[in-house]
Amino acid sequence: MALPDGAQVVVPPRAPALRRATLADREDVLGRLLLAPAFLYVILLVGIPFVLAIMLSFSGARSGTLSFDWVGARHFRTIISDAQFLLTLRNTLIFTVASQVLVMILATTAANVLEVAFFGKRAVRMLLLLPWAVPVSLATMASAWIFDSTFSVINWTLRALGLFQGWIYWLGDPEVAMLAIIIIHVWRMFPFATVILLAGMTAIPLEIREASVIDGASFWRRLFHVNLPLLLPVVTVAVLFGVVFTSTDLSVVYLLTRGGPYNSTHVLSSLAFQRGILGGDLGQGAAIALFLLPVLVVVAIIMLRLARRTEVGG
Amino acid sequence: MRARRRLVHAVKRAALYVAALAFTVLAVFPFYWMTITAFKEDNDLYIGATVRTHIPWIFNEPPTLEHFQYLLRETAYLAWVRNTVVVGAAVVVITLLLAVPAGYALARLTGRWGERLGIGIFLTYLIPPTLLFIPFSRVIAVLGLQNSLWALIVVYPTFTIPFCTWLLMGFFRSIPRDIEEQAMIDGYSRLSAVRLVVLPLAVSGLLTAAFFSFTLVMQDFVYALTFISSVGKMTVSLGIPVALFRDVFNWGAMMAAALITSVPIAIVYNLFIDRFIAGLTAGAVKG
Numbered sequence: 001m002a003l004p005d006g007a008q009v010v011v012p013p014r015a016p017a018l019r020r021a022t023l024a025d026r027e028d029v030l031g032r033l034l035l036a037p038a039f040l041y042v043i044l045l046v047g048i049p050f051v052l053a054i055m056l057s058f059s060g061a062r063s064g065t066l067s068f069d070w071v072g073a074r075h076f077r078t079i080i081s082d083a084q085f086l087l088t089l090r091n092t093l094i095f096t097v098a099s100q101v102l103v104m105i106l107a108t109t110a111a112n113v114l115e116v117a118f119f120g121k122r123a124v125r126m127l128l129l130l131p132w133a134v135p136v137s138l139a140t141m142a143s144a145w146i147f148d149s150t151f152s153v154i155n156w157t158l159r160a161l162g163l164f165q166g167w168i169y170w171l172g173d174p175e176v177a178m179l180a181i182i183i184i185h186v187w188r189m190f191p192f193a194t195v196i197l198l199a200g201m202t203a204i205p206l207e208i209r210e211a212s213v214i215d216g217a218s219f220w221r222r223l224f225h226v227n228l229p230l231l232l233p234v235v236t237v238a239v240l241f242g243v244v245f246t247s248t249d250l251s252v253v254y255l256l257t258r259g260g261p262y263n264s265t266h267v268l269s270s271l272a273f274q275r276g277i278l279g280g281d282l283g284q285g286a287a288i289a290l291f292l293l294p295v296l297v298v299v300a301i302i303m304l305r306l307a308r309r310t311e312v313g314g
Numbered sequence: 315m316r317a318r319r320r321l322v323h324a325v326k327r328a329a330l331y332v333a334a335l336a337f338t339v340l341a342v343f344p345f346y347w348m349t350i351t352a353f354k355e356d357n358d359l360y361i362g363a364t365v366r367t368h369i370p371w372i373f374n375e376p377p378t379l380e381h382f383q384y385l386l387r388e389t390a391y392l393a394w395v396r397n398t399v400v401v402g403a404a405v406v407v408i409t410l411l412l413a414v415p416a417g418y419a420l421a422r423l424t425g426r427w428g429e430r431l432g433i434g435i436f437l438t439y440l441i442p443p444t445l446l447f448i449p450f451s452r453v454i455a456v457l458g459l460q461n462s463l464w465a466l467i468v469v470y471p472t473f474t475i476p477f478c479t480w481l482l483m484g485f486f487r488s489i490p491r492d493i494e495e496q497a498m499i500d501g502y503s504r505l506s507a508v509r510l511v512v513l514p515l516a517v518s519g520l521l522t523a524a525f526f527s528f529t530l531v532m533q534d535f536v537y538a539l540t541f542i543s544s545v546g547k548m549t550v551s552l553g554i555p556v557a558l559f560r561d562v563f564n565w566g567a568m569m570a571a572a573l574i575t576s577v578p579i580a581i582v583y584n585l586f587i588d589r590f591i592a593g594l595t596a597g598a599v600k601g
Contacts, residue, residue, distance in 0.1 A: 027423050027504070045471070049446050053445055113333045130580050133579060133580040138550075142348045151360070251536065255555050282452065
């Protein structure tokens with residue numbers, strides 16, 4: 001942070017001899033002391049529950065009692081042979097991949113538009129952020145009303161424009177319901193990815209881009225040989241966050257379809273909630289949720305590599 | 315040749331405006347729909363089921379405030395707002411008390427292992443509620459905090475502390491070291507130097523951390539859904555979608571609630587978003 005022009009920090013000098021050195025003057029000790037509370041909080045309330053999540057998945061724990069009996073890999077054997085679980089796993093994968101592909105296409109386009117100066121740009125950027133800023137459960141309810149089976153304005157408009165005469169039961173048909181869920185994820189995530197990409201684009205030194213224009217590189221050549229490679233780290237960050245936020249999301253599916261119709265739109269998180277919390281089978285719920293772990297581990301590893309790269313390079 | 319170039323330029327500008335407009339419509343349409351629904355008479359909302367000529371895009375009957383009146387008088391909406399503010403304020407205080415010292419220590423005092431630890435703390439932000447709500451339900455049961463706002467106050471800092479520690483670390487790093495070193499040469503201890511010199515300079519960073527802690531609390535649906543069961547103890551994010559839906563035809567009140575809850579926060583959000591992104595992309599973007 002730069003100090004504003006002319007700002008001066010005025011603190012009256014104080015006689016050095018009057019104060020005795022204390023333990024707090026030893027930098028390493030002070031550092032540890034200042035870090036300790038936050039560190040302990042995270043260990044106690046993220047670390048321990050995380051371990052507990054793994055332990056619960058091997059237990060017959062149920063809600064309502066505090067019992068804890070070891071059942072080995074029983075839950076994992078049960079769910080792996082459960083058709084519902086396999087469908088859920090597939091849904092999670094489809095939602096995450098499909099929405100991230102669409103998000104990145106939309107966000108790249110939007111970021112390229114917003115990078116150019118035009119009248120009303122600030123207003124557009126502000127409005128574009130609304131979907132991301134609004135609490136997800138409220139945005140989902142607005143979508144539920146838009147996709148309503150009797151009153152859907154989308155259906156009305158399609159019919160009025162003469163594009164489609166039938167009536168789409170958005171949340172009543174398994175495949176259409178999945179489409180609706182993907183649309184909401186994309187709508188919610190693309191503004192976030194756009195802003196991340198914009199931050200990355202403005203950080204590319206202007207000379208590099210001007211040089212490539214002067215050298216006569218075509219638009220596509222500039223895109224694939226100059227802009228994208230330079231943007232790769234920031235694109236990676238946008239995709240990683242997108243993957244984490246989409247693959248682990250419970251709110252959209254729970255509020256829009258409750259996993260229905262006929263349990264066809266469940267994702268890992270909503271199935272874990274249904275079996276673990278509503279059904280009371282904490283052990284099985286924990287086992288289902290644990291299938292998200294590989295995704296998170298991969299994301300964490302890529303993040304670490306990114307961080308190390310900039311540590312070395314910058 | 316010149317005319318041609320001008321034409322190309324005009325087409326490019328036109329395409330730009332069309333694209334910008336398309337994105338704006340995509341982003342804003344649900345809010346338009348929320349707004350028009352919130353102010354429509356019930357009849358105007360639901361008559362389309364039987365009357366084919368009814369146009370849902372406009373007010374066919376004069377706008378009304380009846381959904382807002384219903385919301386304020388006959389639902390627990392105000393209690394949800396109060397609960398959200400109470401929980402949010404408590405979480406902001408806890409987060410700042412823990413994340414400010416931690417962020418400062420990571421920025422100034424701990425050197426290389428601190429950097430590693432900082433990344434480690436940030437990664438815990440990526441552990442999602444989905445993985446933790448089941449073990450937390452056990453922890454909260456052991457603590458006896460089921461269906462209590464305390465459950466939320468205890469649990470929410472698990473994501474606000476990692477995020478704000480990381481955000482504040484970046485913020486403290488951007489303040490020149492010389493400033494506090496000068497104060498220390500003048501005879502102040504490091505702690506007084508921080509209090510007198512660094513914190514006043516970091517006010518905007520502290521505000522950003524406070525704001526994002528609050529919005530992260532408001533955004534949460536999963537933990538509230540898991541821990542809170544009685545209507546009077548819900549937060550806005552939980553109460554509006556879950557408790558307002560007693561009657562199927564309650565979309566007017568639902569959208570009214572969504573509108574007055576989300577629009578203020580969305581507007582303030584714009585003031586802080588750049589810092590938020592700077593925090594998330596630190597490392598990937600060299601500024």
